[in-house]
Amino acid sequence: MRYTPSIVLSFVSLVTAREISSNLQAFYDAHINEECPNAISIAYDSGQATSDTVYCQDASGAVYLKDTKSGYADMDIDCDGLNADQGDCNNDPSGQSQTAFQDQVQAFGISDLDAHIHTYVVLGNDNSADGGDGGVSFDPQSVGIKPLSVVAVVCDGQLFYALWGDVNGGKSTGESSLALGQLCFPDEGLTGDSGHEKHDVLYLAFPGNNAVPGASANWTAGSREEFEASLAATGDALVAGLSSGSKTRVMRGRL
Numbered sequence: 001m002r003y004t005p006s007i008v009l010s011f012v013s014l015v016t017a018r019e020i021s022s023n024l025q026a027f028y029d030a031h032i033n034e035e036c037p038n039a040i041s042i043a044y045d046s047g048q049a050t051s052d053t054v055y056c057q058d059a060s061g062a063v064y065l066k067d068t069k070s071g072y073a074d075m076d077i078d079c080d081g082l083n084a085d086q087g088d089c090n091n092d093p094s095g096q097s098q099t100a101f102q103d104q105v106q107a108f109g110i111s112d113l114d115a116h117i118h119t120y121v122v123l124g125n126d127n128s129a130d131g132g133d134g135g136v137s138f139d140p141q142s143v144g145i146k147p148l149s150v151v152a153v154v155c156d157g158q159l160f161y162a163l164w165g166d167v168n169g170g171k172s173t174g175e176s177s178l179a180l181g182q183l184c185f186p187d188e189g190l191t192g193d194s195g196h197e198k199h200d201v202l203y204l205a206f207p208g209n210n211a212v213p214g215a216s217a218n219w220t221a222g223s224r225e226e227f228e229a230s231l232a233a234t235g236d237a238l239v240a241g242l243s244s245g246s247k248t249r250v251m252r253g254r255l
């Protein structure tokens with residue numbers, strides 16, 4: 001009966017492969033080749049180049065990583081949290097034992113996020129003296145993005161839901177958990193030390209408490225597909241409310 005697990009797995013991935021709604025596709029297409037109209041951070045590093053990626057705010061308040069030229073962001077693999085040295089994470093050069101919101105995660109009955117199960121993304125840059133250059137930091141909470149809120153991720157023509165689950169201590173941008181990376185790019189052999197380098201991944205975070213799934217997420221899910229699916233009710237509502245590709249209006253009265 002060795003074939004049974006793979007049949008079950010492909011069924012599950014069929015169920016969770018999410019189509020990109022037309023308004024989200026319009027958003028993706030409208031912004032990919034433009035310069036960010038409303039940058040809210042300094043330019044951080046993608047890993048492929050330095051000072052090439054900003055946090056960009058849409059008129060709706062949604063925030064996304066944007067290459068300063070064309071493109072969005074890459075996808076490096078983050079293995080922080082539980083089982084940081086296991087499986088395809090065992091070669092992660094920057095693994096840490098904890099994720100940034102570990103104390104809040106513990107309210108849901110787990111001791112930390114697990115990069116093998118939880119689809120999470122890394123947003124925010126401490127740019128600390130230790131990890132970056134001790135220069136200007138960016139905290140998504142400064143523009144209303146809540147810890148452990150749902151982030152819509154467009155990768156390889158699909159949509160997956162993730163959580164804002166970790167913060168970069170340095171200047172790097174474009175990172176996701178192993179679980180999300182392998183769902184996005186199952187054929188690229190992503191591991192803790194090998195990411196997706198093309199700047200075609202859209203990470204879209206939404207402000208406010210409506211983006212926080214809280215107890216409706218299945219924190220104790222047994223698989224990445226099951227966890228991702230548990231974010232869909234929250235995520236679908238956020239994506240449905242996104243205005244399609246209209247030109248971003250620069251918010252007045254804001255530096």
Ligand SMILES: *[C@@H]1O[C@H](CO)[C@@H](O)[C@H](O)[C@H]1NC(C)=O
Nearest residue numbers: 218219220221222223226230
């Ligand atoms: C969460 O995942 C666990 C493990 O697979 C499962 O037993 C449980 O029924 C799930 N809970 C919900 C609310 O879906």
